[in-house]
Amino acid sequence: MEEMPEKIEIRQRFPEWREMLKPVKKFEEGRLSYISLPKQVDSEFFKMPFGDVERDLHDLKLPENWKELFLEAMKETLEKNRAFKLFMDICVRCGACADKCHYYIGTGDPKNMPVGRAELIRSVYRRYFTLSGKIFGKWAGARELTEDVVRELYYYAYQCSLCRRCSLFCPYGIDTAEIVWWLRRILSRIGLNQRFMTISIEASARTGNHLGLLPGGMAGAIQQGLEELKDVTGFDLHTYINKKGADVLFVAPSGDYFATPHWFVMLGYLLLFNELEEKYGLTVTWSTYASEGGNFGTFHSYEAAQLLNSKIYKEAERLGVSFIIGGECGHMWRDKHQFINTMNNPPKNEEWKRFWENPDLGELAEGLRGVRFDSYASGEHGWIHILEFTAALIEHKKITLDKSRNDHWAATYHDPCNVARGMGLIEEPRYVLRNVMNKFYEMPEHTIKEKTYCCGAGGGLLADEIMDLRMRGVMPRMMAARHVYKKYGVNILLTPCAIDKAQFPHALEYWKIPIEVGGPMEMVGNALVLTAFGEKPEDRQYDLRGEPLNKEEGE
Amino acid sequence: MIGVIFGVIVPYIAVAIFVVGVIYRFINWANSAVPLKIPTTGGQQKSLPFIKRTIYDRFDSPYTWWETVGRMILEIFMFRSLLKNTRYYLDRVSQKDARWLWLFAILFHYSLLLVLIRHSRFFLQPVPEFVEMLSEIEAFKGVFIPSVYVSGLAIVAGLFLLWLRRIFLSRERTLSLPSDHFALILLLAITISGNIMRYFFKADLEKVKELLMNLMVFDVGKAVAIADSIEPIFYVHFVLASFLLAYFPFSKLMHAGGVLFTPTRNMPNDNRARRHVNPWDSDPSVPILAKGITVGGKTFTSKKLDWDTYYSMYTDQLDEIAESDYKIAPEEL
Ligand code: HEM
Ligand code: SF4
Ligand code: SF4
Numbered sequence: 001m002e003e004m005p006e007k008i009e010i011r012q013r014f015p016e017w018r019e020m021l022k023p024v025k026k027f028e029e030g031r032l033s034y035i036s037l038p039k040q041v042d043s044e045f046f047k048m049p050f051g052d053v054e055r056d057l058h059d060l061k062l063p064e065n066w067k068e069l070f071l072e073a074m075k076e077t078l079e080k081n082r083a084f085k086l087f088m089d090i091c092v093r094c095g096a097c098a099d100k101c102h103y104y105i106g107t108g109d110p111k112n113m114p115v116g117r118a119e120l121i122r123s124v125y126r127r128y129f130t131l132s133g134k135i136f137g138k139w140a141g142a143r144e145l146t147e148d149v150v151r152e153l154y155y156y157a158y159q160c161s162l163c164r165r166c167s168l169f170c171p172y173g174i175d176t177a178e179i180v181w182w183l184r185r186i187l188s189r190i191g192l193n194q195r196f197m198t199i200s201i202e203a204s205a206r207t208g209n210h211l212g213l214l215p216g217g218m219a220g221a222i223q224q225g226l227e228e229l230k231d232v233t234g235f236d237l238h239t240y241i242n243k244k245g246a247d248v249l250f251v252a253p254s255g256d257y258f259a260t261p262h263w264f265v266m267l268g269y270l271l272l273f274n275e276l277e278e279k280y281g282l283t284v285t286w287s288t289y290a291s292e293g294g295n296f297g298t299f300h301s302y303e304a305a306q307l308l309n310s311k312i313y314k315e316a317e318r319l320g321v322s323f324i325i326g327g328e329c330g331h332m333w334r335d336k337h338q339f340i341n342t343m344n345n346p347p348k349n350e351e352w353k354r355f356w357e358n359p360d361l362g363e364l365a366e367g368l369r370g371v372r373f374d375s376y377a378s379g380e381h382g383w384i385h386i387l388e389f390t391a392a393l394i395e396h397k398k399i400t401l402d403k404s405r406n407d408h409w410a411a412t413y414h415d416p417c418n419v420a421r422g423m424g425l426i427e428e429p430r431y432v433l434r435n436v437m438n439k440f441y442e443m444p445e446h447t448i449k450e451k452t453y454c455c456g457a458g459g460g461l462l463a464d465e466i467m468d469l470r471m472r473g474v475m476p477r478m479m480a481a482r483h484v485y486k487k488y489g490v491n492i493l494l495t496p497c498a499i500d501k502a503q504f505p506h507a508l509e510y511w512k513i514p515i516e517v518g519g520p521m522e523m524v525g526n527a528l529v530l531t532a533f534g535e536k537p538e539d540r541q542y543d544l545r546g547e548p549l550n551k552e553e554g555e
Numbered sequence: 556m557i558g559v560i561f562g563v564i565v566p567y568i569a570v571a572i573f574v575v576g577v578i579y580r581f582i583n584w585a586n587s588a589v590p591l592k593i594p595t596t597g598g599q600q601k602s603l604p605f606i607k608r609t610i611y612d613r614f615d616s617p618y619t620w621w622e623t624v625g626r627m628i629l630e631i632f633m634f635r636s637l638l639k640n641t642r643y644y645l646d647r648v649s650q651k652d653a654r655w656l657w658l659f660a661i662l663f664h665y666s667l668l669l670v671l672i673r674h675s676r677f678f679l680q681p682v683p684e685f686v687e688m689l690s691e692i693e694a695f696k697g698v699f700i701p702s703v704y705v706s707g708l709a710i711v712a713g714l715f716l717l718w719l720r721r722i723f724l725s726r727e728r729t730l731s732l733p734s735d736h737f738a739l740i741l742l743l744a745i746t747i748s749g750n751i752m753r754y755f756f757k758a759d760l761e762k763v764k765e766l767l768m769n770l771m772v773f774d775v776g777k778a779v780a781i782a783d784s785i786e787p788i789f790y791v792h793f794v795l796a797s798f799l800l801a802y803f804p805f806s807k808l809m810h811a812g813g814v815l816f817t818p819t820r821n822m823p824n825d826n827r828a829r830r831h832v833n834p835w836d837s838d839p840s841v842p843i844l845a846k847g848i849t850v851g852g853k854t855f856t857s858k859k860l861d862w863d864t865y866y867s868m869y870t871d872q873l874d875e876i877a878e879s880d881y882k883i884a885p886e887e888l
Contacts, residue, residue: 014725014726014728014729015729016728016729017729017730017731017733019730020729020730042858044858045684045842045857045858045860046857047855047856047857048855049850049851049853050850051855063851065851068851069850069851073850077838078587079586079587079588080587080588080835081582081587081588081589081590081692082585082587082588082816083589083591083817083818083819085583085584085587086584086587086813086816086817086818088811089580089584089807089813090807090809090810090813090814090817091810092735092807092810093727093730093731093732093735093807094656094660094727094863095639095724095727095730096636096637096640096656097655098726098727098730099642099643100643100644105643105765110726110729110730113726113730115730116729116730119811129803130744130805132805132806139733139734140732140734141731141732141733141734148689154819158730160631164595167595167819168595168597168636168639169636169639169640170636171630171634171635171636171660171814172630172813172814172817172820173595173630173636173818173819173820174817174819175593175595175819178593186850189850205857205860206860208860214655214869214872215869215872215873215875216871216872216875216876219883221875221884222883223883223884223886226883226884226885227885227886230885236884236885237884238882238883238884238885239882239883240881240883241876241881241882241883242873242876242877242881243881243882244861244881252792258627261697269845285881288869288872288873288876289862289865297799302591302836302843303842303843303844303848304844305845306836306842306844307842307843307844307845307857310839310842311860314861315862318615318862332741335827337827338591338592338593338826339591341826341827341831342590342591342592342830342831342832342836343829343833343836343837343839343842343871344839345838345839345840346830373603375601375602375603375604375825376600376601376602376603376618376825376828377828378827378828378829379829380828380829380835381826381827381828381830382827386604388603391603391606392603395603395605404864419594420596421597422593422596423596423600423614423824424596424598424599424600424612425600425602425825426598426599426600427606427607428602428603428606431581431606446641447701449598450596450597450598450615450616451639451721456786476643512580539867
């Protein structure tokens with residue numbers, strides 16, 4: 001772990017427009033991401049152009065005709081993506097988006113304003129693709145593409161977490177995340193990729209998941225979870241992996257297999273699936289091949305995203321499942337809601353087709369009749385979020401819950417950016433939380449739901465070397481968390497996102513807010529009464545963290 | 556002579572540039588593909604029946620075609636996204652309302668709309684009833700003599716407010732390019748010259764109308780004849796406006812048409828019900844990277860990890876899983 005910055009000073013600067021067009025030469029400590037090494041981007045399974053050269057930002061070692069290649073890639077992007085083209089053209093620089101970015105708030109760097117970030121590439125666009133830019137040059141806000149400009153583009157493209165908060169407030173919906181995403185793709189065409197994300201992309205292209213877990217390792221991790229659950233519940237539970245003929249394929253972000261506090265969410269999933277199988281006969285399987293729900297490819301480019309998410313529908317088809325449930329993860333749901341069924345052909349197996357003709361869980365397990373998904377999903381997509389699924393089970397009274405088992409928690413809920421602004425999953429988690437716990441409090445209105453602030457580590461920015469940026473970017477979220485901690489005594493920050501769960505523990509420590517981090521499915525796991533196993537509400541002695549539930553008075 | 560150049564030649568060229576330019580831009584945007592369905596969801600998605608959506612959710616996170624149209628209409632006529640505007644101050648938990656930006660923008664654009672509608676009386680014969688009526692209403696007919704059109708003054712005020720914002724607020728000053736100031740200055744010049752003509756140095760409006768009517772039917776001979784008899788002050792206004800028309804397609808003013816094209820607003824949030832097909836990847840059975848991408852004449856192909864490859868790489872471990880009948884249970888002690 002890189003050193004955390006001792007002290008943060010936010011120095012706002014307001015240079016004049018001419019300076020905004022000049023590339024910065026000095027890169028702040030803790031904000032510059034490392035560039036990929038050949039083993040990540042010249043690998044057999046993930047081969048990027050010019051990935052065979054080791055480079056760093058001071059010595060880019062660009063291919064000889066890099067300028068031509070850059071402009072060619074840019075031209076291609078303008079043709080291939082209307083959003084990118086339009087967003088180059090129609091910004092009026094009204095500044096409505098400027099202070100909506102948590103990185104701008106945290107750094108005060110004017111080029112971290114969403115519009116400032118977009119202008120970095122827009123100025124190049126004007127110079128090479130517009131008449132006024134060609135004629136009037138800098139007076140039309142245009143600038144030459146130089147190596148320094150490329151450095152700057154890289155530096156700021158990797159200070160955006162693709163959170164889309166700016167897009168929400170822009171009168172034309174200009175989505176700087178979209179601009180940055182395609183800019184990263186252009187940069188990757190001349191050999192510049194960010195190391196942190198490509199480590200995971202390469203691993204996932206080679207093994208099926210970001211962590212590079214092999215089949216045995218993944219099965220072992222899940223087995224360990226079952227062993228812990230035996231200690232907590234006293235029951236012998238089980239689950240399936242790579243099982244043909246299961247009803248449902250379950251796909252979680254791979255962080256859930258190992259990391260803490262992700263782990264407790266994983267235990268929650270396992271409890272739910274066991275209760276459903278024992279009580280109703282619904283079978284859920286994991287897959288070692290489709291073992292990654294998250295998709296770091298979505299931080300890099302359309303093509304990288306597709307390379308990674310192409311496995312999942314294929315696996316659903318191979319196993320013959322009826323639909324797919326996805327776990328708790330943020331960017332994953334941008335991918336699994338908006339991208340996956342465009343980037344791939346949906347499964348065509350018989351079970352899938354039959355189920356989606358009448359998508360009632362009763363078709364798979366009679367006792368679950370009435371739980372349906374056709375109000376918003378179809379066989380052309382086929383993914384259901386675990387919290388939507390759980391909410392439906394609760395609404396139809398298919399599972400028994402004991403809220404009081406979560407009485408030692410006072411929770412607040414953080415909406416992951418892409419779940420809120422790339423999907424619209426806002427009320428389902430709240431519905432679930434209100435049903436599994438008694439103490440649930442909201443953070444201030446301008447920091448939640450569609451206006452939610454990023455954790456500061458999304459979009460590939462969970463890298464250790466940019467800890468300064470991460471701790472700054474998370475500030476607005478932390479201030480909101482501190483507010484509810486002081487006001488309501490909140491002691492856990494719940495979030496259905498694997499990156500959040502990795503970032504928040506550091507952030508809370510850094511900003512000195514003594515609360516825990518967890519996920520909604522952990523709370524579900526605590527409250528879920530395993531009636532099918534003969535469990536009574538009062539039987540459970542421990543929560544999923546192994547803490548005794550009935551602490552002695554005065555402890 | 557002045558009349559012929561500024562009253563006939565310049566406006567013809569300007570209108571031609573405007574029309575061709577705008578059409579070109581529209582075609583240019585429309586020709587660019589839409590690879591993904593990427594609405595920015597500003598509210599609760601349509602999901603399970605018991606998850607209630609408010610009326611705001613339906614427009615901010617539209618699911619049907621109608622809801623999407625509603626969202627666009629609210630954006631275009633209400634500047635709905637701008638209406639959410641806040642300003643962040645470094646006292647960290649609070650966020651201040653900044654809807655004045657919305658107010659200025661609305662003030663300017665609606666005044667502009669009114670002014671344009673009133674201008675239509677120079678182009679239409681007979682003048683439509685509602686244009687007359689609108690003019691009378693907004694001038695509070697009979698209160699002032701000569702009547703004062705509110706929108707004509709409001710547009711100047713609106714433009715000044717928007718400009719002052721760019722001059723005095725540090726963030727906006729940093730962001731503003733010369734072209735941003737230029738657009739405002741140009742519009743100010745047009746509107747101020749228009750007001751001057753109206754209240755101080757009057758031009759003969761009958762003749763102006765005649766000129767425009769003849770220009771519109773391409774009766775160049777008559778237009779030339781009238782052009783020279785109109786007062787110079789008119790040409791100040793007229794030339795500036797012509798310039799605006801010619802400038803329009805190449806500038807940020809194109810946001811007016813662009814807002815219709817914006818994929819984060821004009822697409823419904825129904826990805827899971829209806830599949831979107833990417834025109835340049837319409838049969839995605841093999842990932843693009845596995846087919847190979849060509850950059851600078853070299854092709855880069857990533858090996859595809861299909862199940863068979865995967866199985867051949869990790870056969871032992873996968874067989875072990877198969878031996879346990881694909882079941883994981885706690886280890887027997
Ligand atoms: C469908 C029509 C239009 C919509 C939805 C629209 C929307 C907007 C919005 C939301 C802003 C940003 C707020 C601001 O900075 O004031 C803006 C700015 C602006 N609009 Fe429009 N607009 C439209 C048509 C036009 C037209 C026809 C013109 C002029 C000829 C125009 C000229 C401007 C100018 C000059 C600004 C910039 C103000 C500044 O620089 O501060 N707009 N527009
Ligand atoms: S809010 Fe939109 S139009 Fe305004 S400056 Fe930002 S990106 Fe440009
Ligand atoms: S997407 Fe998020 S991180 Fe990126 S510029 Fe916009 S607000 Fe900032």
